[in-house]
Amino acid sequence: MKGGSFSAVLAFLWCSVAFAGDIVHQDDVAPKRPGCDNNFVLVKVPVWVDHREQREFVGIGARFGLTLESKEKRANQTRIALADPPDFCTSPTNKLAGEVAVVDRGNCSFVSKAKVAEAAGASALLIINYRTELFKMVCEANETDVWVRIPVVMLPQDAGVALKQIMQNNTSHVSIQMYSPKRPKVDVAEVFLWLMAVGTILCASYWSAWTAKEAAVEQEKLLKDGSIDEDACQSTGIVDVGVASAVFFIVIASCFLVMLYKLMSYWFIEILVVVFCIGGVEGLQTCLVALLSCFRWFRTASESFVKVPFVGPVSHLTLAVSPFCVAFGILWALHRRHGPFAWIGQDILGIALIITVLQIIRIPNLKVGTVLLGCAFLYDIFWVFVSKWLFHKSIMIVVARGDGSGEDGIPMLLKIPRMFDKWGGYSIIGFGDIILPGLLVAFSLRYDWLSKKTLKAGYFIWVMLAYGSGLLVTYVALNLMDGHGQPALLYIVPFTLGTMIGLGKKRGDLKHLWTRGEPHQPCPHVAPAQQQQHQQ
Incomplete structure (x- = not known):
């Protein structure tokens, strides 16, 4: 398909994942009361055999009990012992001498197990x-005494099986540590992700504006020469979004998001990876060809074409670049x-895909931009917050994390690992958080250039600053x-759209921005009625 059209359709669909966040444990609100008011925290549980660390598991702290240390060096190595009886719902046969009791869930409440362990002399x-x-361990509603003076932690079943296997295979000293590192308030990953999102929109906006300006200059030359060229008045490969298509896109994006939620699995993620690779490779190829064409050494190769079966005319530069892009994607x-x-690699493919889309898909005026971003605003709130009431889960967050797929998130995200976070994970941002506001930012720069406005008197610099500020507030x-x-x-x-509308009203340009948008030179071969219909 020409001009990255497959990339455009693909990424515009993938705007359905418009989400910024970290892939972290969800801390839903549970009833609190005195003695049962701890925050749910993730807990690191390294296992030591003869004072050598063998494995590390991740658990979750209970709503009750003693709080854990946050630093590893302060967490004691404590010997562990299997409970007898295994569920610890009745008094044990033997007393514990400060060991950590390992028990099975079930048959009685969590607080009851903790009370038995505490009475038996367990340290945790x-x-x-x-x-x-x-599972988040809370106190039962009918329990009156919930004061527990030892820490209580839960491990998932697979970690528990592995831990018991280690204990059975090693009759020597097996001990564990339990501590809960605090996450840093700000991680460098978020700074780089902010720069990456802002830089992507900046590059895409200038490419879009430069293309529009070149087309306007070429059209003006043809009009002065009296030439009539049907193709001269049409931007090849450019797709203008209308009001109806903006609303339709949000509906399709919602359906696509629900489909991702319902079909989320290992094999479905594999299919998404293949589709993402195709779109990313096409986007990377489009960006590299456009970049290399700016240099005179490659200009001849970009302007000479060869006919390829089933594809049509393809430049020699595209043929030379394509194998490298395909190899990179594979x-x-x-x-x-x-x-x-x-x-x-995922970020490179994603950025190339986003830049290509923002060059191909355009909003013609502020009215379309307002409808598109307004619907996206409501869409984002609904699928992050309101969907919890309908599906008992936040659909957007579940899809972004790739829950149930065995993968670390879906590929339609830009992500950077959290560098100074003991828990690791990634800071992420969805394609929709860049593409949708990016359409408005690119429109503002095209309007400024075609209207011959200075940087200060124009709209681009202010809308660009608004986007950066909005993402920072996020x-x-x-x-x-x-x-x-x-x-x-x-x-x-609110930051970007509010800035554009507010400035337009203050400067008296709002009516022009709302209806006509970018200045267009009328084509001599198009009837006046058709021109008016196109502008609307």
Whole structure:
């Protein structure tokens, strides 16, 4: 397909994942009361055999009990012992001498198990879940005495099985540590992700404006020469979004998001990876050809074409660049799970895809931009917050994390590993958080250039600053909410759209921006009625 059209359709669909956040544990609200008011925290549980660390598991702390140390050096290595009886719902046959009791979940409440362990002399309680997931341990409503003076932690079933296997295979000293490192308030990853998102829109906007300006100059020359060329008045490969298509896109994006949620699995992620590779490779090829064409050494190759079966005319430069792009996409797909720097390949393909889309898909005026971003604003809020009431889960967050797929998130995200976070994970941003506001930013620069406005008197610099500020506020909210995913468009849309509308009204340009948008030179071969219909 020409001009990255497949990339445009693909990424515009993938705007359905418009989400900024970290892939972290969800801390839903549970009833609190005295003695049962701890925050749910993730807990590191390294296992030591003869004072050598063998493995490390991740558990979750209970709503009750003693709080854990946050630093590894302060966490004691304590010997562990299997409980007898295994559920610890009745008094044990033997007393414990400060060991960590390992018990099975079930048959009685969590507080009851903790009370038995505390009375038996255990220094902590490690509960093994009967499912391969973490469960938030809270106090029962009818329990009156919930004061527990030892820490209580739960491990998922697979971790529990592995821990018991280690204990059975080693009759010597087996001990564990339990501590809960605090997440940093701000990580360098968020700074780089902010720069990456802003830089992507900046590059895409200038490419879009430069293309529009070149087309306007060429059209003006033809009009002065009196030439009539049907193709001269049409931007090849450019797709203008209308009001109806903007609304239709949000509906399709919602359906696509629900489909991702319902079909989320290992094999479905594999299909998405293949599709992402195709779109990313096409986007990377388009960007590289456009970049290399700016240099005179490659200009001849970019202007000479060869006819390829089933494809049509293709430049020699495209043929030369394509194998490298395909090889890059294949290498990323093969090593994305195991390579320590696989995220770099995903970001390169994603950025190239986004830039290509923002050059191909355009909003013709502020009215279309307002409808598109307004609908996206409501869409983001609904699928992050309101969907919890309907599906008992936040659909957007579940899809972004790739829950149930065995993968570390879906590929339609830009991500950077959290460098100074003991828990690791990634700071992420969805394509929609860049593409949708990016359409408005690119429109503002095209309007400024075609209207011959200076940087200060124009709209681009202010809308660009508004986008950066909105994204910054998103990360501030993310940190204030303890790492919970946030709908970025909740903050970005009011900043960008509000700035554009407010400035337009103040300067008296709002009516022109709303209806006509970018200045267009009328084509001599188009009837006046058709010109008016096109502008509307």
